[in-house]
Amino acid sequence: MTKILEEIRLRQPGETIFEYEKYLEKYYKDNKLISPNAPIVEPREKYKHEEDNIPTGDFIIQNNDGENCLIPNVSTNSEQYKEYFELYKKHRKERKEMTKTNNNINFVNQLQRHINLLSNGEEKNKLIKIHDKIQNDPKNNVQKISACVEDEITIYNLEISENILNEIKEDLTDTNYIKISNSLTAIPKEFNEDLESVEEYETYVARFYTHIEPAKNYTINAQNQIIASPINEQRNLYPHENKNPYKKYYEEKYLPFLKEKIKQQQVERNKDKNIFIREKITEKIAELTSKTARTSEEEQNLKDYKDLLAIIPETITGENEVELLGAVVGKDNTKKACELINKLDLTSLNIYGIPQPKPRSDYESTSKYEEYLLNHYKEYLPSSALNEHPMGKKDRKEYPHELFTWQDNKTPHMSSIPNSYYNNEYKARTKERRKVKAVRKPKKNVFKKFVDKLKAIDQIPSHKPIYQNLGKIFKTTGSVALVVAIGGGLIAATSMGIIPVNYTAAVGASLVSLLIYINIKKRKLAKAEQTQSTPTTSTNPPSSGNGGSNNQQQNQPAPNPNASTPVPSPNPNGNSGTSDNNDSTELDDLDEDQINAMLENIEERLLNALNEYEIAANQLEVLMASADSERTPEIIQNTKDLVDIKRQKLTEWILLSQGLQTELEKLQQKGGPTL
Amino acid sequence: MININKDEIITLDDNKDYYVAEKILYNDKTYYFAVGVDENDDADFEDIAYFEEVIENEDVYIEDVNDENIIKEILKEVALRNPVEETPELLQLIEKGSF
Numbered sequence: 001m002t003k004i005l006e007e008i009r010l011r012q013p014g015e016t017i018f019e020y021e022k023y024l025e026k027y028y029k030d031n032k033l034i035s036p037n038a039p040i041v042e043p044r045e046k047y048k049h050e051e052d053n054i055p056t057g058d059f060i061i062q063n064n065d066g067e068n069c070l071i072p073n074v075s076t077n078s079e080q081y082k083e084y085f086e087l088y089k090k091h092r093k094e095r096k097e098m099t100k101t102n103n104n105i106n107f108v109n110q111l112q113r114h115i116n117l118l119s120n121g122e123e124k125n126k127l128i129k130i131h132d133k134i135q136n137d138p139k140n141n142v143q144k145i146s147a148c149v150e151d152e153i154t155i156y157n158l159e160i161s162e163n164i165l166n167e168i169k170e171d172l173t174d175t176n177y178i179k180i181s182n183s184l185t186a187i188p189k190e191f192n193e194d195l196e197s198v199e200e201y202e203t204y205v206a207r208f209y210t211h212i213e214p215a216k217n218y219t220i221n222a223q224n225q226i227i228a229s230p231i232n233e234q235r236n237l238y239p240h241e242n243k244n245p246y247k248k249y250y251e252e253k254y255l256p257f258l259k260e261k262i263k264q265q266q267v268e269r270n271k272d273k274n275i276f277i278r279e280k281i282t283e284k285i286a287e288l289t290s291k292t293a294r295t296s297e298e299e300q301n302l303k304d305y306k307d308l309l310a311i312i313p314e315t316i317t318g319e320n321e322v323e324l325l326g327a328v329v330g331k332d333n334t335k336k337a338c339e340l341i342n343k344l345d346l347t348s349l350n351i352y353g354i355p356q357p358k359p360r361s362d363y364e365s366t367s368k369y370e371e372y373l374l375n376h377y378k379e380y381l382p383s384s385a386l387n388e389h390p391m392g393k394k395d396r397k398e399y400p401h402e403l404f405t406w407q408d409n410k411t412p413h414m415s416s417i418p419n420s421y422y423n424n425e426y427k428a429r430t431k432e433r434r435k436v437k438a439v440r441k442p443k444k445n446v447f448k449k450f451v452d453k454l455k456a457i458d459q460i461p462s463h464k465p466i467y468q469n470l471g472k473i474f475k476t477t478g479s480v481a482l483v484v485a486i487g488g489g490l491i492a493a494t495s496m497g498i499i500p501v502n503y504t505a506a507v508g509a510s511l512v513s514l515l516i517y518i519n520i521k522k523r524k525l526a527k528a529e530q531t532q533s534t535p536t537t538s539t540n541p542p543s544s545g546n547g548g549s550n551n552q553q554q555n556q557p558a559p560n561p562n563a564s565t566p567v568p569s570p571n572p573n574g575n576s577g578t579s580d581n582n583d584s585t586e587l588d589d590l591d592e593d594q595i596n597a598m599l600e601n602i603e604e605r606l607l608n609a610l611n612e613y614e615i616a617a618n619q620l621e622v623l624m625a626s627a628d629s630e631r632t633p634e635i636i637q638n639t640k641d642l643v644d645i646k647r648q649k650l651t652e653w654i655l656l657s658q659g660l661q662t663e664l665e666k667l668q669q670k671g672g673p674t675l
Numbered sequence: 676m677i678n679i680n681k682d683e684i685i686t687l688d689d690n691k692d693y694y695v696a697e698k699i700l701y702n703d704k705t706y707y708f709a710v711g712v713d714e715n716d717d718a719d720f721e722d723i724a725y726f727e728e729v730i731e732n733e734d735v736y737i738e739d740v741n742d743e744n745i746i747k748e749i750l751k752e753v754a755l756r757n758p759v760e761e762t763p764e765l766l767q768l769i770e771k772g773s774f
Contacts, residue, residue, distance in 0.1 A: 433729060433736045433737070433738045434687040434688055434689055434691075434736060434737055434738075435687065435688040435734055435735070435736050436677050436679065436685050436686070436687060436688075436734075436735040436736065436737060437686045437687060437688050437690075438677070438685070438686040439677055439678070439679055439680075439683050439684070439685050439686075440683065440684050440686070441682075441683060441684070442682070442683070442684050442694060442712075442716045443715070443716045444715075444716050
């Protein structure tokens with residue numbers, strides 16, 4: 001059945017394009033022809049007509065409820081409509097051009113037009129201040145921001161001096177008329193602890209950013225409580241972190257505040273748990289006490305229940321306590337509590353006597369730690385609490401985190417597994433096993449393709465210094481591509497969080513040793529050239545090193561079919577061989593001063609990168625330890641991304657510093673100055 | 676039973692293809708240094724993988740290796756097997772004194 005709608009009226013004399021579009025917008029919304037939450041679309045899109053195919057007569061369109069709706073007499077071929085449409089196209093074109101070319105002048109003109117319409121008041125004063133400051137901006141040390149005004153159609157790309165921006169930034173973000181859509185330079189006011197609490201300041205900052213980026217409602221939950229600091233987003237938006245007043249506040253004030261808050265929440269949660277358990281035990285005691293004749297076993301149980309009640313405290317302080325699944329007891333009572341709980345079989349209440357596992361750092365490898373965890377849980381958990389492994393395969397390794405159920409089948413209490421282990425290692429280990437369906441020969445020389453792609457990392461600005469400065473060896477030659485491959489693999493693996501950064505650094509050393517080998521070869525070749533007094537050719541150069549297996553070399557695709565005979569493999573551990581000791585060939589373009597200067601610079605950057613990484617990792621840890629309600633997937637992902645970025649940055653600097661150290665050592669061996 | 680060798684492409688049950696750059700035996704287990712490839716067999720740099728082979732009832736499975744010590748061994752072996760070659764391009768650079 002077709003629903004007949006009202007006719008769409010044409011534009012009235014004196015009605016602006018903007019007003020008419022508002023009418024169309026309302027018409028479509030009222031008739032459910034566009035989703036109420038859909039972004040504002042232009043009239044042409046609403047009509048779903050082609051420009052050169054304007055329909056006439058009745059027009060049928062499906063609404064949100066799936067009903068056919070007839071819009072009668074869509075006389076879009078009328079002169080009036082055509083006139084409107086021409087105006088509309090002109091208007092749209094102007095707006096588009098404006099968007100492309102707009103600048104401070106357009107912005108202040110627009111502001112002036114709006115100011116003229118306003119009656120005197122605070123809003124007008126703010127806008128006049130902004131207008132005057134931008135108009136008279138001498139444009140020194142400019143910063144770029146994007147802004148739009150109320151209709152949100154035109155984006156103004158503004159260039160404003162830093163000091164001017166600081167003067168108007170609060171007004172810019174406070175006014176309803178202007179919206180900063182790119183907050184590169186919009187910085188929240190500084191924290192003033194004399195005037196406000198951390199919580200109040202966080203609320204302000206949260207609102208500040210929510211205002212700038214309304215789509216990212218990442219900081220305030222439904223109860224108007226802060227759920228996370230916007231530090232991640234803010235850092236991403238604001239590249240000059242050292243100038244960021246929020247950073248210092250965040251580290252010195254907000255993080256301790258957050259930790260304390262989380263601790264308080266944990267104490268509250270634990271308090272509830274202990275109250276619940278104490279109630280249940282009290283019920284058991286009452287039940288047994290009410291019995292007139294008790295067996296000896298019941299007598300013993302009654303005593304045990306009383307003992308247990310005595311060691312499960314009513315008041316939780318958060319200090320010197322050990323968490324069991326279901327209760328918190330003092331450290332000294334852990335063993336006794338576990339024994340009693342397990343003896344009394346409180347599993348029907350989902351209470352198990354399991355002490356908190358040792359931290360991951362007590363074990364040298366993931367596998368050993370998981371073995372420990374598994375045994376730890378098996379020792380204390382009754383078999384009824386153990387689940388089949390979620391993979392459903394009996395022969396799979398069992399992952400302790402998923403071995404037991406918790407009340408209401410919820411995930412076991414996070415604090416029962418150390419968070420860092422859970423996040424960094426456990427999750428990585430739970431990847432599924434995949435079956436190999438088929439094996440085939442590659443369609444092309446994948447190795448070469450692979451190498452070519454890897455060489456592209458030399459083009460990534462952040463990677464470039466590593467390869468450029470390590471003796472300027474990475475000249476995208478096929479011969480060193482594998483070294484690049486290993487390095488690239490490490491960086492990729494590290495960024496994916498598979499390899500801890502310290503390990504990456506260790507393997508980075510072997511990467512450097514391969515580079516050293518190339519230098520050695522170069523010098524040997526040069527030496528051979530001098531001795532023979534003949535031009536260097538691709539004849540077999542002297543070999544060095546002892547590694548490698550020749551049968552494997554046969555399978556290795558040569559980057560160039562005309563390549564010379566492969567040189568026996570180097571020792572990738574960096575053993576340069578004895579023949580290198582008297583080599584006097586000059587090293588690459590870098591000299592001691594250059595390397596020393598670079599090292600000093602890198603040392604500072606390395607420390608910064610390490611610091612940033614630790615802060616980010618700490619932030620993630622704190623976040624993961626927080627209550628469920630405080631963690632949204634978006635916040636978790638953002639924090640993880642931040643950790644990954646910092647980790648990668650740190651890795652790069654480590655690799656670079658190692659390479660330079662090695663070069664410097666070699667120079668020193670030649671009689672250069674010591675550090 | 677499927678036999679996987681170096682320089683072959685394996686197709687997994689999630690239809691993902693990997694190019695096996697190296698096959699390594701370590702501690703009586705078989706590992707692969709692999710890289711994901713697309714339908715044209717172009718390598719995906721973002722997808723470098725370290726796999727352990729698991730054989731079960733004549734079926735071959737792979738599992739991601741996450742043990743840092745094993746990855747280290749794999750990389751060490753990869754480096755040993757793939758020594759630096761001196762190509763004409765490299766020799767040219769040497770002659771020019773570029774490095």
